[in-house]
Amino acid sequence: MTPKIWMWQASVTCTLRAVSIRLITGLFSLFLLAQTAHAEEITPWSFTGNMPKDARVIQLTSAQITRSGLAINTQSDGFIVWSLKPLDGPVDVITVRARTNRTTKASMLWQPVGGTPDQLVQLYFEIPGTSAFEDVDIIVSGYPQWDWKTEQFAIALPAGSDVIIEELQFRHWPLYERIGERWKSFWTFDTFRPYSINFLWGPLISSNSPARDLLYATLPPTSPSVTRYFYVVLAIVAIGALVASLKPWRRQKAFGWFLAVFVLIWLIFDIRMGAEILSYAVRDVQTYVLPKPAKKELRNFRDIYARIDAMLPTLQEHDKIALLVPVREVYEPVLRYEAYPHVVVTDPAAMSGATAWVVMDRADMWVDDSGHLRQGNDTVTSRVVTGVGHVAVKIDENNFLFVTP
16 A cells, blocks of 8 residues: 555544534434433313313313413312313423412322223322412323323312412423433432431432422422432442353453442442431531521521520529420420429429410410410400519510529
């Protein structure tokens, strides 16, 4: 081969490589652009002035389209149903934008795959009672029974409902965003709760932002644990290592591969859990150590310590302290510890002789004009709890320290 021909072949090869790289890069950029353009797909059903799809009203007293939306007022349990595969594409979250004067427990129903028209899956959700329209996210992707190709989709409301539904949004996230949400949810931490002393849920995986926002809101969580994915990865690597180890000269490398993946997963999990525990400490510093005494809050105790600390100097002057609280298990241990060695009683029969009365979160406790501590909503029906005294420390109307001579 002459030098000229060799140089020509080399030039062609370099050109083809450059074109291939540019072509691949361009196609990849177009793919990313297309994905970005379709980041979150939302199919809205607006009920303001029209019904977006044909529907049947069953057993509802009244269901009318208005300028504000679909107004439903019913004196009996009923539902509105859309048939003939009403949903146009995949759905991960259904957002209901509605308004009602009092909290209403509604439900979504759909016909599962292979089900008959009278076999519907029911998923409950709550519409909060407010004067303005509120968005309620129903995360259907977390339920294996969900099928967006359902033949029937319905919303059921109980008797006594008075609801206006402005819009339904059927939301779907593309693959790359679902992967990103899984990564974000892996690094989303729980907050410190009473069970955190003995048990941690660990990292959970969700595929959309509404599910990630509510990751630990319900107990037990509906989102799966990341350990399921870790076990699958380990199983695949173990099978691959076993197949590779059939050849003796690969045996050590195969075991090394499995061990390396196992250690990597261990380290990732350890870093994640260590970061969560550190987040508890950081939150304690932000909410309890740094704020001023009156603003201190500690975990699920909220500002109980701050209220007791405000009363403590006066409490130290009294030997017997009566505690008037709605739930003794929350307040009593804290006050007993803080007021020790003074006696704290919660049993009304044992409160005789108490000279300090700690009232916390009790809207039914108040002091009348004559200086008596009373329990009840008014003077006629309320009962006198103590002798004449005065409020020594006042936090607010429902939290104060009342003392008697």
